[in-house]
Amino acid sequence: xxxxxxxxxxxxxxxxxxxxxxxxxxxxxxxxxxxxxxxxxxxxxxxxxxxxxxxxxxxxxxxxxxxxxxxxxxxxxxxxxxxxxxxxxxxxxxxxxxxxxxxxxxxxxxxxxxxxxxxxxxxxxxxxxxxxxxxxxxxxxxxxxxxxxxxxxxxxxxxxxxxxxxxxxxxxxxxxxxxxxxxxxxxxxxxxxxxxxxxxxxxxxxxxxxxxxxxxxxxxxxxxxxxxxxxxxxxxxxxxxxxxxxxxxxxxxxxxxxxxxxxxxxxxxxxxxxxxxxxxxxxxxxxxxxxxxxxxxxxxxxxxxxxxxxxxxxxxxxxxxxxxxxxxxxxxxxxxxxxxxxxxxxxxxxxxxxxxxxxxxxxxxxxxxxxxxxxxxxxxxxxxxxxxxxxxxxxxxxxxxxxxxxxxxxxxxxxxx
Ligand SMILES: Cc1cc2nc3c(=O)[nH]c(=O)nc-3n(C[C@H](O)[C@H](O)[C@H](O)COP(=O)(O)OP(=O)(O)OC[C@H]3O[C@@H](n4cnc5c(N)ncnc54)[C@H](O)[C@@H]3O)c2cc1C
Numbered sequence: 347x348x349x350x351x352x353x354x355x356x357x358x359x360x361x362x363x364x365x366x367x368x369x370x371x372x373x374x375x376x377x378x379x380x381x382x383x384x385x386x387x388x389x390x391x392x393x394x395x396x397x398x399x400x401x402x403x404x405x406x407x408x409x410x411x412x413x414x415x416x417x418x419x420x421x422x423x424x425x426x427x428x429x430x431x432x433x434x435x436x437x438x439x440x441x442x443x444x445x446x447x448x449x450x451x452x453x454x455x456x457x458x459x460x461x462x463x464x465x466x467x468x469x470x471x472x473x474x475x476x477x478x479x480x481x482x483x484x485x486x487x488x489x490x491x492x493x494x495x496x497x498x499x500x501x502x503x504x505x506x507x508x509x510x511x512x513x514x515x516x517x518x519x520x521x522x523x524x525x526x527x528x529x530x531x532x533x534x535x536x537x538x539x540x541x542x543x544x545x546x547x548x549x550x551x552x553x554x555x556x557x558x559x560x561x562x563x564x565x566x567x568x569x570x571x572x573x574x575x576x577x578x579x580x581x582x583x584x585x586x587x588x589x590x591x592x593x594x595x596x597x598x599x600x601x602x603x604x605x606x607x608x609x610x611x612x613x614x615x616x617x618x619x620x621x622x623x624x625x626x627x628x629x630x631x632x633x634x635x636x637x638x639x640x641x642x643x644x645x646x647x648x649x650x651x652x653x654x655x656x657x658x659x660x661x662x663x664x665x666x667x668x669x670x671x672x673x674x675x676x677x678x679x680x681x682x683x684x685x686x687x688x689x690x691x692x693x694x695x696x697x698x699x700x701x702x703x704x705x706x707x708x709x710x711x712x713x714x715x716x717x718x719x720x721x722x723x724x725x726x727x728x729x730x731x732x733x734x735x736x737x738x739x740x741x742x743x744x745x746x747x748x749x750x751x752x753x754x755x756x757x758x759x760x761x762x763x
Contacts (some may be wrong), residue, residue, distance in 0.1 A: 373553075375401040377743065378575040380562050382409035383418030384527075384728040385721045386578035387446060387534045388736025389743075394541050394553060396740050404554040408570075410561035414531040417579040418728060420602055420651055422629045422639045424621060425449075426468055427492050428443035429698065433483040435730065436697040436754065442491055444733030447525070452530050454574035455537035457528045462530050464630065468522035469502060469673050471511035478513045485517055492521045499677070507621045507676045517638035524621045524629050525729060556656045564588060565710060565718055575741045577706070579733045581649055581688040585723045588710035593702065594758055595723050599646035601653055601686045602639040605679040609634075613675055626668035628676065635680030638676070639663050646688065653684040692723030693761075698753050699725050701735055704756040705748045714747055723758075 377393055379386045390405050397403045403579055409415050413419045425445060427438035435441065470476035482695035485494040495518045502509050502516040509516075538555055545553045564567070565588045568575050577583050581597045584590055607614060614633035621636075622628040629637040641661050653661070661684060661719050669676050692699050702723040723738045735755070 347469050354601055355729045364708070365572045366595070374404055376406070376572045378568050378572045378577060379407045379548055380409075380556065380575065381416065381578035381580060382407050382413045382535070383416045383531070383578065383580055384421075384732035385418075385580070385724060385736065386576075387413070387531055387600060388732040389568070389576050389578060389721060389739050390555065391448065391451065391534060391538050391541070392571040392737045392740030392742065394538060394545065394555065396555075396737070397460070399545065399548060399695065400550040400719070402552045405559045406567040408562050409556070411556070412559055413535055414528045414695045415651075416649065417600075417689055418531060418580070419528045420600075420685040421527045422448060422602060422627055422637055423525035423527045423729065424468060424522070424585075424623065424629055425525055426515060426519050427489050427730060428484070428494070428519070430623075432470070432494060432517060434484075434489060435701060435727065436489065437734070438489055438730075439491065439753070440734045441571065442489060444620070444737055445730055446491075446523075447732040448736075449525065449530065451537045454532035454624040455540055456529075456543050462526055462533055464524045464526075465521075466524070466618055467518060467520040468524065468623055469505060469509070469516055469518050469620040470623040471502065471516040472513045473511065473624060473671075476512060478515050491517055494519055506616065506622070506673070508613070508673060508675065508690070509622070510672050512671070518577065520620075521668045522620075526631065527729075529593045532708045548570065562586070572595075572717075574717055574719060574746075576721060576739065576743060578721045580722065580724070581690040583690065583720065588718075589706065590713070591719070592709050593720070593722065594761070595702070596644065596691045598691050599648055599686055600640035600689060600726075601643075601657060601684050602637050602684050603658065603661060603665060603684045605636055605676065606682050607634040607679050611678060613678070622669075622673060624668065626665040626667060628673060629754060636676075638669050641665065641688060648686075649688040651685045651687065653686050657686070660714060689726055690723050691725050693755065695754065695756070697725075699727075700754055701725070701731050702755070702758045703742075703751050704759050705742075706759075709759075719743055 379390050426634050427442040488494040499511050499514045502511050542553045542555045621630045706718050706720045
C-alpha cells in the first residue's frame with residue numbers, strides 16, 4: 347500500500363482509521379506588532395517566549411523610524427516603582443520584577459552590558475517641609491526589591507559631593523536603576539533574535555522575527571494578514587484613522603538636554619553616584635555625561651525628536667534653575683544637544699494613571715474574535731510598565747482572551763469618552 351501524499355493526509359477526514367499518520371505541520375501563526383518602543387519590543391519578546399514551542403510563528407514588527415523611534419528612545423531611562431510623592435505605584439512589585447527581568451534579558455544579549463543599565467540608585471532630596479513629611483511617611487511602606495532609605499545631608503554628600511538637600515533630608519533608592527534607553531531597546535531586539543535562533547534550533551517549530559521600517563497609515567491595511575495586530579504606537583496610536591479621537595489619551599511633549607563636563611574641568615560625577623530626581627531630573631550616564639529633563643508641554647502634537655535652537659533655549663531656561671537648586675555645579679556643564687519625545691498620557695483612575703490595554707475590535711467596528719489589540723498610554727512610566735504589561739498582553743493575544751488582563755487596565759473601554 348502506498349503512503350498517502352501530504353495533500354491526501356491533510357484533506358482526508360481525521361476520523362478515517364486507515365490512513366497513515368504523518369507528522370502534521372502546524373499552520374504558521376502571524377502577529378503584527380506596530381511600534382518598536384518599550385511596549386512593542388516587550389510584546390514581541392513575550393510573544394516569542396510564551397508561544398507554544400512547537401508552533402510555527404512569525405512576528406512582523408513595523409516602525410516608521412526604527413527601534414526606539416518614539417518617546418522610548420529619548421526617555422530619561424529612570425526606573426523605580428514609586429510615584430513623584432514616593433507612593434508605591436499600582437501592582438508595583440509585578441511591574442518592578444518584570445522590568446528588571448527584561449533588562450537582564452537585554453544585558454545578556456550584548457557583550458557590554460554595563461553600557462545599558464547603570465545600577466547606582468536614585469536620590470531624591472526633599473524640596474519642602476510638606477514634601478519631606480509625605481516622602482518620609484511613604485518611605486516606610488516601600489518595596490523590598492526597591493527600598494527607600496531616608497538619609498541626611500552628610501550621607502547625601504557622600505553619595506554626590508556638592509548636592510544640596512534644602513531640608514537636610516534625602517530619599518535614596520539604592521536598587522533603582524537608570525537605563526540608556528536606545529541601547530537597551532537595541533539589545534532587547536537582539537535578545538529577541540537570539541531567542542528566535544534558540545527556538546528554531548530546538549527543531550520543534552519555526553519562529554521568525556522581521557523588523558520593517560514602514561509607516562502604518564491605517565489598521566485595515568493589515569486586514570486578513572495576521573492572527574492579531576498589536577498597536578504599540580505610543581502617542582501616535584491616536585493618529586490611526588480607526589482609533590483617532592476614540593482613545594482617552596492626552597499628549598505631552600518633553601525635551602531632554604544632554605550635558606557634558608568640559609574636558610578642562612575637574613569635578614567629575616562620582617562613579618558610584620546615583621542619578622537625581624527633583625523638579626528636574628539628572629540621569630547620569632558617566633563621570634562627564636548626563637541627561638537633564640524634562641519639560642512638560644501639554645497638548646503638543648509634535649512627536650519629532652528634533653529640537654530647534656529656540657526650543658532648546660526655552661528648555662534650558664526652565665530646567666537649569668531647577669537642577670541647580672539641588673546640584674549647583676551642573677551650571678558648569680556644557681549643553682551639547684537636546685532631543686524630545688511625545689508622551690501618551692492616560693486618564694487618572696482610582697489606581698493612578700494606568701496604561702490602556704485590551705482588544706479594540708469593538709472600537710474599530712469589528713465583531714470577530716479578538717484581533718486588534720492596543721497597548722498604549724504608558725505615560726511617563728513606560729519603563730516600569732513595559733515588562734509586566736507586555737507579558738500580559740502577549741498571553742492575552744496568544745490565547746485570544748482579554749480576561750487575562752487585569753480589569754484596571756481595560757476599564758477605560760467601559761468608561762464613556
Ligand atoms: C522626555 C521624556 C522623558 C521620559 N523619561 C522617562 C523615564 O525616565 N522613565 C520612564 O519610565 N519613562 C519615561 N518617559 C516615558 C516613556 O518614554 C514612555 O512611557 C514610553 O516610551 C512609551 O513607550 P511606547 O512603546 O508606548 O511608545 P513609543 O516609544 O513612542 O513607541 C512608539 C513607536 O511607534 C512608532 N510609530 C509611531 N507611529 C507609527 C506608524 N504610523 N507606523 C509605524 N510606526 C509608528 C514610533 O516610531 C515609535 O518607535 C519619558 C518620556 C519622555 C517624552
